[in-house]
Structure formats: structure tokens, C-alpha cells
Amino acid sequence: MDEDLRDDVAPRRTDAWYVVDWLEEARRRLVFEVRDTRSAQGRLETHVKRVTLDDLVLFHGHACDGLLRGAYAMRALGDVAFDGGPFDRSDLEVVSKNSPCLGDVAAYLTGGRARFGTHRLDDSLGVGFVVREVSTGRTWEVREEPGFFPALIGAWEAALLDDDLVDNGYLRAADKAELIAVNEARQWTWVREVLLASRPSDHYVVRTLEDVELPEPIHRARRTDVVNRDVPAPEEYASPYEPLMGSGGSPRGGEGSTWELRYDEGPVKPRA
Numbered sequence: 001m002d003e004d005l006r007d008d009v010a011p012r013r014t015d016a017w018y019v020v021d022w023l024e025e026a027r028r029r030l031v032f033e034v035r036d037t038r039s040a041q042g043r044l045e046t047h048v049k050r051v052t053l054d055d056l057v058l059f060h061g062h063a064c065d066g067l068l069r070g071a072y073a074m075r076a077l078g079d080v081a082f083d084g085g086p087f088d089r090s091d092l093e094v095v096s097k098n099s100p101c102l103g104d105v106a107a108y109l110t111g112g113r114a115r116f117g118t119h120r121l122d123d124s125l126g127v128g129f130v131v132r133e134v135s136t137g138r139t140w141e142v143r144e145e146p147g148f149f150p151a152l153i154g155a156w157e158a159a160l161l162d163d164d165l166v167d168n169g170y171l172r173a174a175d176k177a178e179l180i181a182v183n184e185a186r187q188w189t190w191v192r193e194v195l196l197a198s199r200p201s202d203h204y205v206v207r208t209l210e211d212v213e214l215p216e217p218i219h220r221a222r223r224t225d226v227v228n229r230d231v232p233a234p235e236e237y238a239s240p241y242e243p244l245m246g247s248g249g250s251p252r253g254g255e256g257s258t259w260e261l262r263y264d265e266g267p268v269k270p271r272a
């Protein structure tokens with residue numbers, strides 16, 4: 001068995017028709033751990049969560065060569081940057097091409113969001129990402145090896161989206177239905193025979209970047225659910241929902257404790 005294939009991945013959900021049988025090996029290779037804050041005002045959660053290829057497909061909407069190439073790239077980056085450990089989605093900024101598929105991989109796995117200015121766009125990146133850890137400034141880049149993806153498929157991917165080719169008579173609109181089907185067949189054959197036969201580090205090259213300037217954000221707003229990420233765990237009061245949300249019950253520290261009384265006064269304590 002390949003040492004990068006995990007043997008602890010849950011079987012596909014029975015209703016997951018959108019993840020086909022021959023993606024089984026990819027399901028065991030493209031497994032990600034992510035860390036987030038506990039709640040909208042919460043500190044960083046100590047437990048990590050698992051994101052699988054099935055989750056990526058659900059979020060993105062379909063399995064496609066772009067999603068798989070993006071997941072391969074991000075797996076390669078995570079293995080170098082985080083030593084295979086979790087992506088801290090409360091502490092990362094990402095740059096990707098503005099592609100539906102690569103952009104979704106970037107946003108889902110890093111927590112970067114265009115609306116907070118933490119998902120930035122650079123179409124010159126191609127199939128690859130830049131990921132920066134906000135707290136430390138450490139930055140990594142991953143890029144697909146040039147020539148790995150067949151140029152012919154790449155050319156058709158662009159052509160099938162280019163209305164000018166139809167308008168100028170190079171491509172008959174009536175032929176598109178057939179050519180889109182051939183394109184899909186060629187994409188999946190390449191994925192099966194070439195991409196899935198390789199490991200992420202074989203063709204996705206990761207390097208550390210120093211003092212890199214990220215592209216300007218298209219929007220910038222305060223992301224509030226990570227503001228308290230570094231607040232330590234409480235020492236005196238512990239809600240009954242600690243550490244993982246249980247079924248309620250009495251808080252340690254007791255109902256009517258000093259901290260609950262302080263809370264009941266409201267955030268702005270009346271002056272004595």
C-alpha cells in the first residue's frame with residue numbers, strides 16, 4: 001500500500017453518487033485536517049476536524065479535474081507547510097486564480113474569504129496557491145509542474161468557454177454538445193491514468209516565499225469569528241458545553257457564580 005493512503009477514511013455515504021468508485025484511492029489520499037474557533041466569539045478549538053474529498057465535492061458542486069488538481073496542490077502544500085497537520089482556518093490567507101474550482105478549494109481548506117480580504121486573486125498563478133499564516137507571516141507557494149496537464153485539454157477547456165470562437169466561425173455551436181463530452185472524457189482519463197497514479201508531491205512543487213506582497217484584496221472587512229482565537233481557556237468558569245458541546249447540565253464554577261453574576265449585569269457594568 002502507498003504510504004500516503006490513509007486506511008482510516010470512512011466509507012462513502014450511501015447517497016454520495018457524486019463521488020464515483022474510481023475516486024476511492026483519491027478519497028484516501030486527499031484527507032485534510034482543519035482547525036477553527038469554537039464559536040462566533042470563541043477561542044481556538046483544540047480539536048481538529050476532517051475534510052474529505054467528498055466534502056470538497058459537496059461544497060464545490062461537482063467532482064472535476066480542477067478540484068482534484070487543486071486538492072493535490074493543497075495536500076502537497078499542507079505536507080510541507082504544516083507537516084501534514086491541520087490547516088488553521090482562523091489564521092490563513094490564500095491567493096488563487098479566480099477559477100470556480102481552484103477558488104473553492106482555496107476558500108474551503110484555508111478559511112480565506114474574499115469578503116474579508118483573506119482570499120486574494122491572481123490569475124497568473126495557474127494551478128497553484130499562495131498560503132500565508134497571518135500570525136507569523138510565514139508564506140508558502142505551491143504550483144503545478146508546467147506541462148503536467150495536457151496542453152490540448154487546456155486549450156479545449158478555454159475554447160469551450162470562448163464565445164468569440166463561435167461568433168467568428170471557428171467552432172460550430174451545434175458541435176459543442178459532442179465536444180464538451182469528449183473534453184470531459186479526456187479530462188477524466190487524464191485524472192485516472194496520470195494524476196491519480198501520482199502522489200501530490202510528484203508534480204506539485206512547494207516552496208517558501210520571503211517578504212512576498214499578496215495581491216490587493218477585492219474587499220476588506222473585519223472577520224469577527226477569529227478575533228478571540230488566542231484568548232486562553234477559562235480557569236474558573238467552564239460552561240457545561242466544554243470541551244466539546246455536551247448535553248448541558250451544570251457548569252463547573254456553579255450557577256450563580258461570580259462570573260455568571262458579572263455576565264448578568266450586562267457588558268456595560270453600571271458605575272457604583
Ligand SMILES: [Zn+2]
Nearest residue numbers: 064066067101
Ligand atoms: Zn469544478
